[in-house]
Structure formats: C-alpha cells, structure tokens
Amino acid sequence: MSSMGCRIFHALGSETRVKILELLSNKEMHMSEIARELDISVPVVSKHVKVLEESELLERHVFGKSHVLKPNRKNIHLAVDSFAPTRKVEIEKGASLMEALRNVADIDVRKKGDREMIVSTDGEEGLFVYEIDGQFGDKNVNDCVLEDDTIVDWKKLEPITRIRLDIHVKK
Structure with a gap:
C-alpha cells in the first residue's frame, strides 16, 4: 500500500x-x-x-x-x-462500450423511451455514468464507440447529497 x-x-x-x-x-x-x-x-x-x-x-x-x-x-x-477493481477486457475495434461492459459484468438493461439504460451492474441497481480517460462520457453506452485502448471508469452514482435545499414558499 x-x-x-x-x-x-x-x-x-x-x-x-x-x-x-x-x-x-x-x-x-x-x-x-x-x-x-x-x-x-x-x-x-x-x-x-x-x-x-x-x-x-x-x-x-x-x-x-x-x-x-x-x-x-x-x-x-x-x-x-482507488478501491475499484480493474477488469481487463479485449474487444474488436469499433465495438461499443455496451459490448465491453457485457464482457466483464452482468448488466440489466431496460428501455426508457427510445433509449436503453443500464439499471444494474452485477446486481447493484442504480444510476450509472462513465468516464473515458478521465473525461465524462457524453453518449449513450451503445453509441460510445471504442477505437483505441482506453481506461473506462464505470461509476454508480451513490445517494450522496451535495446540497440539501430546505425550501419555504411564501404564502
């Protein structure tokens, strides 16, 4: 350590x-x-x-x-x-992030409108986001095409409150 x-x-x-x-x-x-x-x-x-x-x-x-x-x-x-495990995966050039995830994790996908959303990873339900080489991804995991070797951080958003608003509406 x-x-x-x-x-x-x-x-x-x-x-x-x-x-x-x-x-x-x-x-x-x-x-x-x-x-x-x-x-x-x-x-x-x-x-x-x-x-x-x-x-x-x-x-x-x-x-x-x-x-x-x-x-x-x-x-x-x-x-x-720093405690997140690293899983190595090999994919074909041009594969999507969704394909890479399917190779290393049990993911549950549900359709929301016209999009597919990952709602659980390895049995943990939640909202997930990803970073590619330290930059937040701006595409759906199906549309995120991987052309080069890269590091992806797959993150579950935990229910941590950054700011709590106690709003009082004037009557």
Whole structure:
C-alpha cells in the first residue's frame, strides 16, 4: 500500500477526525468552532487537523489570524475510487462500450423511451455514468464507440447529497 493510502487510513481511523470531516461537510469552519461543536480543546482539534492535512483530506485557508478549514472533496473521492477493481477486457475495434461492459459484468438493461439504460451492474441497481480517460462520457453506452485502448471508469452514482435545499414558499 502506498504511503498516501496508509496516511488516509490513519486519518480515518480516528472517530474525532471523522467527526471533523462530517462537520466540515456542511460548511467551512474555524478550529475554535470545531472545538466548541465537539466539546474538545483547540489544541486537540489542531492535532487532528494536522493529521487530516497530511493525508490531504482537509484544506486550510488562512485569512490573517483566522484559519478556515474545509474538506478536500477531490482527494476524498480519489481515495474511495482507488478501491475499484480493474477488469481487463479485449474487444474488436469499433465495438461499443455496451459490448465491453457485457464482457466483464452482468448488466440489466431496460428501455426508457427510445433509449436503453443500464439499471444494474452485477446486481447493484442504480444510476450509472462513465468516464473515458478521465473525461465524462457524453453518449449513450451503445453509441460510445471504442477505437483505441482506453481506461473506462464505470461509476454508480451513490445517494450522496451535495446540497440539501430546505425550501419555504411564501404564502
């Protein structure tokens, strides 16, 4: 395992550090705010923040004497993505992404209007998207033709709320 992977596991191995990341998922905060929320001292928060920064799961922005913290969402997602298995598949030039997927996974396809949509992969239902060499795909998997060797990241969109809106309509 890479030293980065070890640092990430070490960082997430503390309930306090996980609580800090949970707090910061809602809004950016100062260390003193975190200390008040968790009912711990600022020096204790500072030690935990240092570990989270070393693992690159947290970002600090300094404004004068104020240190504002926020999660490094990109690295959190990259850390989780590193556990995805890689399956090798060989296809004919010009085959579709759908054909490649059928060679390595049990996929369930349903017709939605005039399109076929993959609704489950290896028994996991959900909404799926793909990236080709790090770029989001803009075509249906049947229309995505593969001409060269490539890396495809097949991703299930998990029900993670980025922003929750509490909307009140004036009467």
